[in-house]
Amino acid sequence: MRPLGDSPLVRNDKTLVLAHDHGVEHGPKQFAGVEERLDPNTIFEMATHDAVTALAVGKGLTETYYPSYKDDVNLLAKLNGGSDLWMGDPYSAHNWTVDYAAELDVDAIGYTIYPGVNKEPEMFEDFRPVQESARDHDLPIALWAYPRGQAVKEHRSKEIIAYAARLGLELGSDFTKVKYPRSKENMEYAVKSAADNRVLLSGGSKASDREFLELVEDCMDVGVAGLAVGRNVWQRENPYEMLDMLEAVVFEGASADDVL
Ligand code: FBP
Numbered sequence: 001m002r003p004l005g006d007s008p009l010v011r012n013d014k015t016l017v018l019a020h021d022h023g024v025e026h027g028p029k030q031f032a033g034v035e036e037r038l039d040p041n042t043i044f045e046m047a048t049h050d051a052v053t054a055l056a057v058g059k060g061l062t063e064t065y066y067p068s069y070k071d072d073v074n075l076l077a078k079l080n081g082g083s084d085l086w087m088g089d090p091y092s093a094h095n096w097t098v099d100y101a102a103e104l105d106v107d108a109i110g111y112t113i114y115p116g117v118n119k120e121p122e123m124f125e126d127f128r129p130v131q132e133s134a135r136d137h138d139l140p141i142a143l144w145a146y147p148r149g150q151a152v153k154e155h156r157s158k159e160i161i162a163y164a165a166r167l168g169l170e171l172g173s174d175f176t177k178v179k180y181p182r183s184k185e186n187m188e189y190a191v192k193s194a195a196d197n198r199v200l201l202s203g204g205s206k207a208s209d210r211e212f213l214e215l216v217e218d219c220m221d222v223g224v225a226g227l228a229v230g231r232n233v234w235q236r237e238n239p240y241e242m243l244d245m246l247e248a249v250v251f252e253g254a255s256a257d258d259v260l
Contacts, residue, residue, distance in 0.1 A: 001196040001197075001198070002174055002196065004140050004174060005138075007107070007108070007140050008053060008054070008074040008107055009053045009054050009074060009076070009107065009108055009140055009175075010053065011053055011251055012251050012252075013225070014053075014220075014225060014226045014250050014251050015053050015054070015175065015198065015200060015225055015226035015227075015228075016051050016052055016053050016054075016226050016227055016228075016229070016246060016247075016250050016251075017052075017053065017054045017055070017056050017076055017110075017142065017177075017200065017226070017227070017228035017229070018043070018046060018047050018052045018054070018055045018056065018228075018229065018230070018233060018234070019056045019202075019203065019228045019229060019230035020040075020043050020055060020056060020057050020061070020230055020234065021056060021057060021058055021078045021081050021230075022230055022231070023058075023061075024058055024081040024082070024083060025081055025082070025083070025084060026083075026084050027083065027084070027085075030231070030235070033235070034234070034235055034236075034237070037234055037235075040057070040061050040064070040065050041065060041068075043055070043057075043234055044065050044066070044068070044069045044073055045069075046233070046234060046239055046240070046243070047069070047072075047073045048069065048072040048073055049240060049243045049247075050247060051243040051244070051246050051247035051250070051251070052073075052074075052243065053074060053226075054074040054075065054076040054107060054108055055073050055074070055075055055076065056076040056077075056078050056110050056142075056228065057075070057076075057077075057078060058077075058078050058079075058081055058095070058096075059077075059079075059095055059096040059100075059101075062075060062077060062101070062104055062106065063104065066104065066105075066106075070105065074107040074108070075104075075105075075106040075107055075108075076106070076107065076108040076109070076110045076142060077096070077098075077101035077104070077106040077108070077109055077110060078110040078111075078112075079094040079095070079096055079097070079098070079101065079109060079110065079111050079130060080092040080093055080094035080095065080111055080112055080126070081095075081112065089117050089118045089119060089149065090114045090117045090119075090148045090149065091114070091117065091119045091122070091123065092112045092113075092114065092123070093126070094111070094126060094130065097130075097133070098129075098130055098133035098134050098136075098137060098139065099133060099137075101139075102137040102139065106139070107139070107140075108139055108140045108141070108142060109130065109134045109139050109140070109141045109142070110141075110142045110143075110144065111127055111130055111131075111141065111142075111143055111144065111173075112143075112144035112146065113127055113143060113144070113145055113146070113167070113171075114146055114147065114148040114149065115145060115146075115147045115148075115149075115152075115163065115164060115167055116147045116148055116149035116150075116151050116152040117148050117149035118149060118150075120149070124171065127143075127171060131171065131172045131173070135172075140174040140175070141172070141173045141174050141175070142173060142174065142175040142176070142177060142200065142228065143167075143168045143171065143173035143175065143176045143177065144177045144202070144228075145164035145165065145167050145168055145176050145177065145178055146164070146178075146179065146202075147160045147161075147163065147164050155179070156179055156180065156181050156182050157181065157182075157186075158181055158182075158183075158185075158186040158189055158190075160181075161178050161179065161180075161181035161186065161187075161190045162181070162186075162189050162190045162192075162193035162194075163193070164176065164178045164190075165178050165190040165191070165193050165194035165197065165199050166193045166194055166195075166197075168194060168197045168199075169194050169195055169196065169197035173197065174197070174198060175197070175198045175199075175200050175225065175228075176194060176197050176198070176199055176200065177199075177200040177201075177202050177228045178190060178199060178200070178201070178202060179202045179204065180201060180202070180204065180215060180219070184218040184219075184221065184222055185222075187199075187201075187218070187219055187222050187224065188222035188223065191222055191223040191224060192223075198225035198226075199223075199224050199225055200224065200225060200226055200227055200228045201215070201216065201219045201224050201226075201227040201228070201229075202227075202228060202229075203227060203228065203229030203230055203231060203232040203233070204231070204232065205231055205232075206231045206232055206235045206236070207232060209242070209245070209260060210256060210260060212232050212242075213245060213246075213249060213256035213259065213260065214256045216246065216249050216250065216256070217249055217255055217256045220249065220250060220253070226250055227246075227250065229246075233246075244259075245259040245260070
């Protein structure tokens with residue numbers, strides 16, 4: 001495994017990224033029922049919880065809010081993203097550079113690729129300077145690897161998710177975030193396929209406490225390095241209670257039953 005030195009992203013060899021790029025990816029409809037969270041201060045505040053090893057946000061939120069939270073939040077700069085108003089073949093352009101993110105004093109870089117789309121060659125080529133520049137700045141890289149496109153018939157199948165996890169290793173990330181491939185055994189295969197790359201579970205849409213925590217427990221059991229979770233934390237009425245439970249399951253080896 002590529003050592004990460006004293007990166008704040010890792011605690012007891014595990015990682016919990018609070019993902020909050022949804023304002024770009026899906027817009028304000030994601031905040032239905034929790035409209036107060038449209039204020040990014042509420043999310044930065046949440047990211048000060050001990051369970052959160054990094055907060056993933058885009059350029060605008062980093063520029064505007066991160067300066068007030070720098071002492072208490074580790075920031076993962078999500079460099080690319082696109083709205084769901086775009087109806088073309090999935091593609092995600094970056095709107096800030098690693099150099100600029102480093103100037104803002106971030107702790108890590110995040111980047112999305114969509115393997116399988118028509119623009120896959122461009123996406124891989126776009127990622128190349130990002131990856132190399134992150135290495136120059138000694139910033140860990142988390143790759144959101146989401147297979148899409150016409151050739152991907154079942155984007156959560158065993159082989160497709162294992163392929164996504166493997167691509168992280170091959171393209172030079174430190175963490176690769178994948179969607180759940182429908183079973184614990186399939187996730188184990190993805191972790192094995194990624195060899196020394198750290199696989200992170202992508203949280204998914206909001207589930208019940210039990211359903212989500214059992215999913216996390218299963219993933220931790222098969223060697224996942226942690227999670228990058230958005231809606232299952234910040235869409236909850238009480239996100240702090242969920243973060244308390246996740247802290248025990250992710251970092252302390254507790255089971256879902258233990259914490260519920
Ligand atoms: P969730 O935990 O809310 O699923 O967030 C993970 C994430 O990768 C976000 O970072 C991103 O906004 C979203 O999922 C994109 O997922 P999709 O492209 O499937 O809508």
